[in-house]
Amino acid sequence: MSYKLRFADVLRYIILGMLTMMLCAYTCSVLYPSFFSDEVQNLSFYMFLRDNEKAFSVLTPIFILICCYILGICIQSIIKIIFGDVFCGISIKEECSLLKNKPILSLSGIPDWIYWTDKPDIVIQEITEQTEIRLNSESKSEYFLLNKLFQGLFFVSYLLFFISLFVGCELLFGKIAITTLFLISFCLSKHFNFALGVKNKTIIIVSIFALLLLFSNIDNFIFEFFLLVVCTISWLIAKHFARKHIISINSISITDRETLNLLLSESGVPTMYILIRTNCGKYLSETLDSIVKQTYPNIKVVVLEDAVIKDNDSSQSINSIVKDYERKLNILYYKSSSCGTYKLAVEIRKIFLNYAEDKDYAMILDSDDYFSSPNVVSDVITQMCKKKANMCLVGFEIFGKQDLNYAKNYHNVLVKRMANLDSYIQFVDYGKREVKEISDDLYLASTLGWTKCYQKPVLQKYQALYEGYDQPKEYAKLSKYEDFLDQLTLMFKDTKITALSSPCYRFRKEEGSVTTKVSSDNYKVQIIGFLSFTNSLYENYKNENDCFTEKSKDYIFKRFVVYKFIQYFDTIYNLVEKGRLENYTAEEFYNDFIHKFRTIYEKDVIDKAILAECNVIKNKKIFDLKNSIIIIEKLTVPTTIH
Secondary structure (H helix, E strand, C coil): CCCCCCHHHHHHHHHHHHHHHHHHHHHHHHHCHHHHHHHHHHHHHHHCCCHHHHHHHHHHHHHHHHHHHHHHHHHHHHHHHHHCCCCCCCCHHHHHHHHHHCHHHCCCCCCCHHHHCCCHHHHHHHHHHHHHHCCCCHHHHHHHHHHHHHHHHHHHHHHHHHHHHCCCCCCHHHHHHHHHHHHHHHHHHHHHCCCCCHHHHHHHHHHHHHHHHHCCCHHHHHHHHHHHHHHHHHHHHHHHHHHHHHHHHCCCCHHHHHHHHHHHHCCCCCCEEEEEEECCCCCHHHHHHHHHCCCCCCEEEEEEECCCCCCCCCCCCHHHHHHHCCCCCEEEEEECCCCCHHHHHHHHHHHHHHHCCCCCEEEECCCCCEECCCCHHHHHHHHHHHHCCCEEEEEEEEEECHHHCCCCCHHHHHHHHHHCCCCCECHHHCCCCCCHHHHCCHHHCCCCHHHEEEEHHHHHHHHHHHHCCCCCHHHHCCCCCHHHHHHHHHHECCCCEEEEEEEEEEEEECCCCCCCCCCHHHHHHHHHHHHHHHHHHHHHHCCCCCCECCCHHHHHHHHHHHHHHHHHHHHHHHHHHCCCCCCCCHHHHHHHHHHHHCCCCCHHHHHHHHHHHHHHHHHHCCCCCHHHHHHHHHHCCHHHCC
16 A cells, blocks of 8 residues: 655654654663663763854754654554554454444444445455545544554554563563463464453453563562553554544545445445335336435345236336336346235245345335335444344334324334344243343234345245245135234244334335225235234244244244234224224124134134233233224123124
């Protein structure tokens, strides 16, 4: 890397050289007082000359400044040659790696690409060269130069400290042994990247320094302590400016963002696949526009068109809309031979699994919805990287006709609670006190597919449930509410769940959509069918692999399936009251539900599960489901059911 000579560089080298001279002079005065006093007298004789020798006295400070400048360059060169850009945990590159591996240390303002990249140290090196040197930005170089200054000062004080320990020491062997042990342990920790926190490393270093001081002469103790203080302060300041420098990169201009994104894409940034199933091009352009605006640099879009196209007001076909965006987005377009959301959901997952690597992610986006901000993808992946999770729950906003919103808002409440946790949660930890409240409520996570982001291994295991299950013909006919099955992904043993509190999706509600269409078939066939399918997938696999925990069975049926039944029971009751649903009642929905599940569970088991979940809803005040609670309590009395 070649640097342009700037005043800031010259000043930095001079200051570093001057401070080095002062420390060396002070060290010599302490270690060799008699010798040093003679040399000082000789030096002062030449520096403070008589009036008739003014010419030489003027040149002396200039000569000293030049010497300081050369000395500063030498020190920085030694650090560069011997240690590279990784020196004792204070370099910018090493700070990048620390932030990635220890997210809890992250302060506000840390750029999200720290967490995306496989090797952030390489990225920061390239960014430093491209944004600070090429653009010659003094404002962006300030923290970089200050980090170098204090890194050099740390190196000098560090070196002088160890030199002082071996001068005039009677217990030389003990000092050498302790110092050698320290250097070996330090080198090994850096080589193998031992996961020691900053506090632990600091304690170890301070402890070793304390042992070294114990072996020191009493006369030199104060001096060595002074050097140790200088060394420690320089170390802390250098680390501070290293982090400030990284944060400053986050403020690069939009013009440079393109260069940065290209660089990140070539540096191991995982790919985010946006999966879009569509049978209508009416709002597709709006959806794709929200993806174009995303700041995340590595996005691929998969558009899967239904075999049967819905009539709409769009003048363009889905294919032509996709072609319009090929220059703006990396798009994979497929025309399906199947129809219906369920079959397309299975098919689009296959496409994703065929292209994606294990580190890649997938988000589902309906063709009539869109991302709520340009930072959605970036924020989701950053959160998952920080928390080392492979699934992320996200919130949503409703727009359009609000009176068509039959979905409840508890999902967003759950998401906000989960986002505040320090780490991910797993269903395998269900019942543990620290995560019990949230893991107890995972069944309340919205069954809308786009409320989740998946890493490839999770969807891979999910897809295997289908491929290994000989589906009855009745399930193959189902076409709506396929997202109910997504609940199973939360129950996998190795699913690590986190959440992002800010709303990521804008969810359109209008007349005629699948989720708002009032039809008895939705409740009589589709909803009950997919609730049964969810339960059947678990029953089919519970003894054949280790996907699920022992507690999953009761959780899937007694919590999730029963809760969804109660939710839709309440919806039907309200629709009937408003005259929007004819020829079907909540009582019929209950009987259809009982009939479907009698093949697996006794009626008493089902009734007890319903009543238990009603009490949970009532006590936690999750929803205002008074209608359901009142009616179900009547229905579940044995004398009223025939």
